[in-house]
Each structure stands twice: as structure tokens, then as C-alpha cells.
Amino acid sequence: EAGVTQFPSHSVIEKGQTVTLRCDPISGHDNLYWYRRVMGKEIKFLLHFVKESKQDESGMPNNRFLAERTGGTYSTLKVQPAELEDSGVYFCASGPTFTEAFFGQGTRLTVV
Amino acid sequence: EDQVTQSPEALRLQEGESSSLNCSYTVSGLRGLFWYRQDPGKGPEFLFTLYSAGEEKEKERLKATLTKKESFLHITAPKPEDSATYLCAVQANLRIIFGKGTRLHILP
Numbered sequence: 001e002a003g004v005t006q007f008p009s010h011s012v013i014e015k016g017q018t019v020t021l022r023c024d025p026i027s028g029h030d031n032l033y034w035y036r037r038v039m040g041k042e043i044k045f046l047l048h049f050v051k052e053s054k055q056d057e058s059g060m061p062n063n064r065f066l067a068e069r070t071g072g073t074y075s076t077l078k079v080q081p082a083e084l085e086d087s088g089v090y091f092c093a094s095g096p097t098f099t100e101a102f103f104g105q106g107t108r109l110t111v112v
Numbered sequence: 113e114d115q116v117t118q119s120p121e122a123l124r125l126q127e128g129e130s131s132s133l134n135c136s137y138t139v140s141g142l143r144g145l146f147w148y149r150q151d152p153g154k155g156p157e158f159l160f161t162l163y164s165a166g167e168e169k170e171k172e173r174l175k176a177t178l179t180k181k182e183s184f185l186h187i188t189a190p191k192p193e194d195s196a197t198y199l200c201a202v203q204a205n206l207r208i209i210f211g212k213g214t215r216l217h218i219l220p
Contacts, residue, residue, distance in 0.1 A: 004155070033208075042116075043156070043199070043210040056206050091155050099144050099203065103155030 002026065004104035006092050012110045018080040021107045025074070025094030032075050033101060034067060038088040046090075049075060061086075082111045114139040114204045118211035126219050128189050133214045135200030136182040144203040145183050147176050149196045150213065156199055190218045 005024040013019050025032050034046040046065070047057040051072035060067070064083070069075040079086055089108050093101040119134045137145070144163050148156035160169045162178040169176050173194065175186040185198055197213040 042212045045207050045209070048206065059207070093155070099161055100158065102158060105153070105155050
């Protein structure tokens with residue numbers, strides 16, 4: 001069974017540019033989460049989808065971040081415009097229930 | 113404020129030398145505590161979920177326990193392949209809060 005897949009694995013962009021991260025969850029998982037780890041800090045929650053609906057987006061840093069989940073399948077996280085402090089590793093996770101989450105390998109974003 | 117603290121930050125053990133990792137938490141309304149293993153360049157790998165004080169779960173050389181204030185991840189007779197960062201997370205309401213992790217290195 002395929003796991004959670006994230007694209008791209010690495011992205012280097014200039015400040016002010018736009019980047020879109022994609023997450024393909026495990027088939028059949030209604031719950032999808034985005035997390036971020038900034039260097040030296042703990043993994044922090046960004047938002048939670050249940051199917052195509054945003055259950056909790058209280059962890060989103062600001063309105064430069066936009067997450068969508070089309071048809072309850074894959075999800076995208078867009079950062080526009082990117083700032084230096086957005087650099088970090090962005091993880092996506094999915095799960096059949098809230099208490100069991102399977103993580104992707106992450107997208108390492110570097111804003112220069 | 114909800115908080116998760118893991119200790120030690122890093123731990124080096126000889127192969128076969130058993131030890132424990134600590135995760136202390138202060139949250140309002142704990143609904144679950146999770147342990148993950150993370151290898152370099154990869155996402156966290158789910159290990160255990162604990163729901164109530166006194167609960168224990170085991171998987172190979174790992175055993176997780178839970179009290180009202182902390183959880184321990186006991187590693188018995190570890191092998192070099194157990195080297196990884198071990199993450200603790202708690203579910204408070206609908207949000208999951210992670211600790212910074214413990215980097216474990218097992219020397220052959």
C-alpha cells in the first residue's frame with residue numbers, strides 16, 4: 001500500500017515568489033494534516049482537513065498560507081509571497097481517525 | 113499553555129545498554145499521547161498511542177508507559193538500527209502538540 005506522498009521533496013525559492021506544496025494521502029483516509037518544522041524547533045500543527053472541509057486551521061501562520069483539498073483527495077499548501085521565515089520542512093499526514101496519523105517524507109522549503 | 117517537553121535532548125548508548133526517554137506534558141484535557149520515530153530525511157513513523165494513565169504498549173524492544181504527567185519510552189537491549197529521533201506528541205482537544213524529540217544514538 002502506498003504511503004503519504006509529498007511533492008516536491010525540496011524547493012528553493014526567492015523571497016517574494018510563490019510555492020505550492022502537494023500532498024497525496026493514503027487512499028481512503030478522510031483526515032489530512034499539515035505540519036511544519038522550523039530549524040531547531042518542534043513540529044507544529046498548521047491545519048486539519050476532514051475530507052474536503054477544513055476542521056481546524058488555527059495553526060496557519062498568516063494569510064500568505066492557503067491550503068486546499070480538492071474533492072477530499074490530494075491537498076495543496078500554497079505560500080504567496082514567501083518570506084525568509086517560511087523556510088523549514090513541511091509535513092503532511094493522513095489517517096483513518098484523528099488519533100492515528102501516517103506522515104509523508106516532508107518537503108524541505110528554503111526561501112533565500 | 114499546553115506544552116510537551118522531552119528529555120534528554122540527545123542520548124548515546126552502547127548496544128545492549130537499556131535506557132528510558134522521558135516526555136512530560138502539561139495540557140488541558142489530554143485525549144491521547146503518541147510516540148513517533150523519525151529517521152534523517154524522513155517523516156515521523158507512528159509507534160504507539162496511549163490514552164490513559166497506567167496504560168502500557170510494547171513493540172519489539174520498545175515499551176511505552178503513561179502517567180498523569182509524563183510518558184516513558186523504555187528501550188531494552190537496543191541495537192544500532194534503533195538509532196533515530198524519538199518524538200512525543202499529545203492530543204489536546206483537536207490539535208496535536210509535539211515535543212522537540214530525543215536524538216538516540218546506539219553505538220555498536
